Amino acid sequence: MIEIEKEFLKKLIDDRHFLHMNPELSGEEFATTEFIKEKLKEHNIKIIETNLKNGVVAEIGQGDKVVALRADIDALPIEEESGVAYHSKVKGKMHACGHDFHTISLIGAAILLKENEDELKGKVRLIFQPEEEINSGAVKMIEENVLEGVSCIIGFHNKPDIPVGFIGIKEGPLMAGVEQFEVEIRGVGTHAAAPHNGNDPIVTASQIITGLQSIVSRHISPLETAVVSVTKIEAGKTWNIIPDRVKLEGTIRTFSEKVREETKKLFEQIIKNYSAAVNQEAEIKWISDGSPVDNNEKMAEILKKEISKFAKVIEPEIMMGGDDFARYQEKVPGLYAFIGTGCPYEWHHPSFLIDDKALPYAINYFITGAKAMLETNDKLK
CATH class of the missing domain: 3.40.630.10 (Zn peptidases)
Structure with a gap:
């Protein structure tokens, strides 16, 4: 020294x-x-x-x-x-x-x-x-x-x-390797008192966030390591309007290329399936990825x-x-x-x-x- x-x-x-x-x-x-x-x-x-x-x-x-x-x-x-x-x-x-x-x-x-x-x-x-x-x-x-x-x-x-x-x-x-994502879910906005006249993306986003938790708990081997975290939610401008879109941001963390690819594939499937089931659109953007x-x-x-x-x-x-x-x-x-x-x-x-x-x-x-x-x-x- x-x-x-x-x-x-x-x-x-x-x-x-x-x-x-x-x-x-x-x-x-x-x-x-x-x-x-x-x-x-x-x-x-x-x-x-x-x-x-x-x-x-x-x-x-x-x-x-x-x-x-x-x-x-x-x-x-x-x-x-x-x-x-x-x-x-x-x-x-x-x-x-x-x-x-x-x-x-x-x-x-x-x-x-x-x-x-x-x-x-x-x-x-x-x-x-x-x-x-x-x-x-x-x-x-x-x-x-x-x-x-x-x-x-x-x-x-x-x-x-x-x-x-x-x-x-x-x-x-x-x-860990770091993936950063942005997801935009697009529905139809309407008055909060008449949700049947719109297509609420907030409900869909909530279901997606819950669904994403199953990736690590039910699809990734417990002998492997992965994290999926939604860390930011943006939606709406006031209390009595259902918005037409929701934006989610967050990260995926993995240690192997195999787990990384599997996690991203499941991530995309969950988002697209949930949104399609209620006739909404979802766009996924990968901001950064790393080993x-x-x-x-x-x-x-x-x-x-x-x-x-x-x-x-x-x-x-x-x-x-x-x-x-x-x-x-x-x-x-x-x-x-x-x-x-x-x-x-x-x-x-x-x-x-x-x-x-x-x-x-x-x-x-x-x-x-x-x-x-x-x-x-x-x-x-």
Whole structure:
């Protein structure tokens, strides 16, 4: 573990607090992008130009072998209730998932790697990715060829229910593949006192939502894992009018392609059958789809050994939350870990917090991982 000087660590913590106070939502990370560039330029770290207006790609070292490190940078539309002195200054926006912590961890690692650049056995590519929360940032980065020549990629997410000093690493699936859907059910609107003169889509939507619950409970093997959640319902404008349409939004989470295809097929059948039975129309739109975060076995083996030299390595439980880090893993071998940050509140909670004592562990995770993968001759596929 690299000992981080107190003054340098304090500066990094101050920088994280600054980012925490100035959160930017997915697609709006313009000031955050400039902040990252300024910090890298201060230490003569090479920035690679892209066509993106948000997000940063940079590089350290020389040679043919390239290892990528990725951190996400966006915030969430949540009003902060943490009570910390450095709480968000932007109403209705908050770093409630800890991406400010991820960003500063990678900046800190980049500065320390730059200081010892001559010791690197290749290049380290730094990917500060926007738009993770809307599942589009990784795709945009990949389209900018950020994985060109990359042998593997390393990332992490803070984990509030894991204590500081502990890092969760496991091979294979870690986080679920994420599907996002929109459904519009179209009926016939009418006066609320005369429902027989219309064709009420609210009743149909209610039956559909109930029917969708049978997918996991009655059609997916109990030995498999899946989640179907309707999370948003929009219908009507006032109390005495039956509307002509209902909009549903939500997500499907799975770990295997087989279960994913089966779940989506049943999802579409239920919606179309229920709506057709009452002479209504239903339109299904898949907004995004993604693979599960699936860790390379060899990378997990190597990093467990190296990370255990400065942190307590544990086997984390798989979870139904998703991360578009999986998009990179579709292209190159990757390792995604959970770094303990010790907080009683889960991600996306208004009182979510990060313990700053976890920062040295996150920085060393990046540095150790990059060096270990640059120095290994083991085949990853």
